[in-house]
Each structure stands twice: as structure tokens, then as C-alpha cells.
Amino acid sequence: MPAPEKKPETRRAPARVDHPFKGIALVLLSTVFLGCSDVTAKYLSSSLPSIEITWIRFLTFALMFTPVMLPGSPFYAMHTTRLGLHVMRGVALLGSSLFFISGLRFLPIAEASATGFVAPLFVTALSIVFLSEKVGMRRWVATAVGLVGVMIILRPGSSAFHVAAFFPIISAFCWAAALILTRMMSGREAVVTTMAYSALTGVVILTAMVPFVWVTPSWSAIGLGIVIGVASTVGQWIVVLAYRYGDASVLAPFSYTQLLWVSILGFFLFGEMPDVWTVTGAAFIVASGLYIAHRERIRRAQLLVLEERSPNP
Numbered sequence: 001m002p003a004p005e006k007k008p009e010t011r012r013a014p015a016r017v018d019h020p021f022k023g024i025a026l027v028l029l030s031t032v033f034l035g036c037s038d039v040t041a042k043y044l045s046s047s048l049p050s051i052e053i054t055w056i057r058f059l060t061f062a063l064m065f066t067p068v069m070l071p072g073s074p075f076y077a078m079h080t081t082r083l084g085l086h087v088m089r090g091v092a093l094l095g096s097s098l099f100f101i102s103g104l105r106f107l108p109i110a111e112a113s114a115t116g117f118v119a120p121l122f123v124t125a126l127s128i129v130f131l132s133e134k135v136g137m138r139r140w141v142a143t144a145v146g147l148v149g150v151m152i153i154l155r156p157g158s159s160a161f162h163v164a165a166f167f168p169i170i171s172a173f174c175w176a177a178a179l180i181l182t183r184m185m186s187g188r189e190a191v192v193t194t195m196a197y198s199a200l201t202g203v204v205i206l207t208a209m210v211p212f213v214w215v216t217p218s219w220s221a222i223g224l225g226i227v228i229g230v231a232s233t234v235g236q237w238i239v240v241l242a243y244r245y246g247d248a249s250v251l252a253p254f255s256y257t258q259l260l261w262v263s264i265l266g267f268f269l270f271g272e273m274p275d276v277w278t279v280t281g282a283a284f285i286v287a288s289g290l291y292i293a294h295r296e297r298i299r300r301a302q303l304l305v306l307e308e309r310s311p312n313p
Helices: 018-045 050-064 083-104 109-116 119-130 137-154 163-185 191-212 221-240 248-255 257-270 276-309
Strands: none
Touching: 018 109, 018 221, 018 248, 018 257, 050 083, 050 191, 050 221, 050 276, 083 163, 083 191, 109 137, 109 163, 109 191, 109 257, 109 276, 119 137, 119 163, 119 276, 137 163, 137 248, 137 276, 163 191, 191 221, 248 257
């Protein structure tokens, strides 16, 4: 009798361990990589189209995950029953990168980064539709405060307003969609599988788009594009590792230090100094994001209590 065929094993992320200080250290490290990626993308945006920069980034991203994609590799992790969700997450991640880099071409990096931190506000709204979560009045008030911060930064109707200011907002919406899709697959798909499909989706779509805007890059531009891809991929991976060691409410405040890094680098590299409007608006957005993270921690704690009280297994 032939031996029964073994089903491919599904890789799952390791269980979470409570080491908040290790998580904080990892988050701080991730902001360095992500901040350097953003600054490099802004520098490169003056010589290459946004689509081409994003293509180099995703190509580097995909090459880093090649061992995961090759059948027969001991690291192969492409088995999934949720291909549609993976593709949608890849499209959302692509949109987030493309719109943010497009905004960097026209906006000060501190302004673009601060506006991009409104993603938690969109997560709050999208979680109602896709995760059937109930959002209380306090979280809606926090969301409104964050939107006030966005309006302070953008100042629509004033001479300082630029239509490209909407790009980081669209980028944040796409990132929020990616986070919602990640939650929908949480505990069912390994992180490495999710990232590999996101990389592959982005490369396929951008490879079809890039010939229409192609500008032959210099070797230095190619090198900087690779730096963007490596730094952003490593930064995202470190964030994933960080959230295995601590709650979002503990780690979220430290993710905002990325604003400090990009402001410092923006000053030294581009001579950009955040104005009082950007600083004030960023303060509103950060306060809103921190409170939403706090309410999320309380909500999860309440859900755990309800599960413990439930008589059903």
C-alpha cells in the first residue's frame, strides 16, 4: 500500500512572550530603518518617478524572500488557503508605499510622515465594516481629534495647501486596509507567508506599470533604491518581532519617534524645518493614536475576560 501523502505544514508565528523592554527596544530600532527608508525615498524622488522607486523597493523586498518562494526550498512557505486575502493585502501595501513616495516628491518629509500616522483612525473605521467591531464614543472622539490634527497640518484653503498633501492620507488608508487584512489572517497564516505574497503581488503589478514611466537610473540611484527596499523590509520585520514581546498600547508611543528621526534627517539633508502647524497637528495625531491604542488594550482585556467566563469550550 502506498504511504499516505503528507499535507504541507502550515507555518505559524511563535507564541507571544511578555518582554516589554525588548519590544520597546525593537520598536525604536525599527524607526531608524523606516525613517532612513523614507528619507532615502525623498532624496531619490527628485531623479526617478515614484512608480520606479516603488518597483525597486518591492523587487528588493521580493528578492530577500526568494528562499521562501522557491518550491523544494527548506524555507518554502507559500502554502495558503487564503490567496485572495494575501493578494488584497499586497495591493494595499503597494498603494501605501506608492502614494507615500509620491507625496514625498512635493512635501516636507516631517509633514508627510506626521500625516501618514493617521492610519489608526482608518483602522478604527474599517474594523467596524470588516471585523464587526463595536467602536465606543471615546474612540470616535479620539478619531475626531486626530482628524483635527490632519486639518491643522494641511490647512486646506490656505496658500500653504498642496494637493499632494492628500497622498500621505491615501497611503495611511491603504496601510490601514493592510492591517485589517493582516488581522483577518492573524493566527492562521505565518508572517513570512504574508510578507512573501505581499512582495510578489507588488512586484507583479509594478513590473506591468514601470515601462510606461521608465527612466534609466544611475548606479547610485539603483544602490539607493536597494537601500530603501532593505531598510523598509528590515524595519517592518523588526516591528513584527517587537509586537511578540509587548502590547500595542505599550509599544505605540515609541513608534512615533520616527517623526523625530525624519525631522532631524530632513533638516540636515533637505534644509526642512517643521513649522508650528506641522508640530501642532502632529501632537493631535499622536495623542489620538495613543488613546486609540489604549482603548484597544482595554477592549482586548475585556474580550479575554468574557472568553474566560464563557461556559463553551
